[in-house]
Amino acid sequence: MTNNNNPIGMFDSGVGGLSVLQHIRAVLPRESLLYVADSGHAPYGGKPVDFIVRRSLAITEFLLEQQAKAVVVACNTATAAAIARLRACFSIPIVGIEPALKPAVAATRSGVVGILATGNTVRSDKFAALLDQHGQRARVIVQPCPGLADCVERGDLHGPRCQMLLARYLQPLLAEGVDTLVLGCTHYPFLIPAIQRLAGPTVAILDPSPAVARQLRRRLETGSLLTGEPATGGVRYFTSGPPEPTAALMARLLEHPVKLETLPEQVRHDTLERLRPEI
Numbered sequence: 001m002t003n004n005n006n007p008i009g010m011f012d013s014g015v016g017g018l019s020v021l022q023h024i025r026a027v028l029p030r031e032s033l034l035y036v037a038d039s040g041h042a043p044y045g046g047k048p049v050d051f052i053v054r055r056s057l058a059i060t061e062f063l064l065e066q067q068a069k070a071v072v073v074a075c076n077t078a079t080a081a082a083i084a085r086l087r088a089c090f091s092i093p094i095v096g097i098e099p100a101l102k103p104a105v106a107a108t109r110s111g112v113v114g115i116l117a118t119g120n121t122v123r124s125d126k127f128a129a130l131l132d133q134h135g136q137r138a139r140v141i142v143q144p145c146p147g148l149a150d151c152v153e154r155g156d157l158h159g160p161r162c163q164m165l166l167a168r169y170l171q172p173l174l175a176e177g178v179d180t181l182v183l184g185c186t187h188y189p190f191l192i193p194a195i196q197r198l199a200g201p202t203v204a205i206l207d208p209s210p211a212v213a214r215q216l217r218r219r220l221e222t223g224s225l226l227t228g229e230p231a232t233g234g235v236r237y238f239t240s241g242p243p244e245p246t247a248a249l250m251a252r253l254l255e256h257p258v259k260l261e262t263l264p265e266q267v268r269h270d271t272l273e274r275l276r277p278e279i
Contacts, residue, residue, distance in 0.1 A: 004225045007032040009063030010072035014042030014153045016187030017074025020209045027213040032233035039241030043149040044077040045118030056082035062267045080124035093219040099184035100208040105138045108180040112139045114173035117184025119144045152187040155249045180204045240268040
């Protein structure tokens with residue numbers, strides 16, 4: 001039975017979802033959180049869809065074993081690939097993330113919006129439906145960004161390779177008159193200072209993480225699942241990758257020390273038998 005003082009679970013292919021976690025902590029400071037970085041398999045952007053579904057199922061099952069009362073899929077690629085399957089398999093609230101195209105279309109002055117995303121996100125049916133729903137009122141240019149999430153996973157936020165990739169992906173968009181940029185990967189908010197330097201102060205950058213935090217709060221309120229505990233909630237961090245470098249990177253991104261736990265062996269590894277039958 002779900003208890004309203006149980007933790008909220010969340011996961012990403014790696015450290016990108018920490019950008020979402022920061023907003024959730026700001027909106028729901030009393031809630032306890034479980035964060036899983038699937039760093040042993042990061043990034044998801046170029047992985048087969050069935051692999052991403054398997055990882056999403058395995059990690060969500062682990063979070064439920066830890067008594068999670070809700071799960072946030074803090075990864076655009078995993079949301080696009082797996083959230084329908086997760087919602088079919090599990091009865092708790094499951095909140096995903098998608099590029100903030102609707103507010104971008106409303107905000108643009110030039111009528112040209114750019115979306116930075118991973119290959120799997122832009123190829124997904126969910127993304128196509130989003131474009132079909134909101135992309136008719138502005139010119140929307142979609143820019144896949146291979147290698148950019150890897151830079152964040154390596155802690156390269158300002159180095160030469162990161163700068164080279166950002167310049168490669170941004171220059172064609174800016175040349176087309178883009179004045180609003182949508183971040184379609186949870187890793188990219190950590191690159192906002194670098195993106196802003198290249199794009200200039202007149203280009204707006206939209207991060208969907210605040211909307212995810214607000215939606216999570218609404219779902220918890222609707223289900224009477226908000227915690228009754230008065231104390232500030234804490235966070236437990238887990239990884240499927242090497243704990244020492246991942247903890248160091250998390251501490252750098254969050255600007256405070258992180259105690260990182262290793263996922264159980266059966267969750268760390270991709271196993272075909274964990275793929276649930278289609279329902």
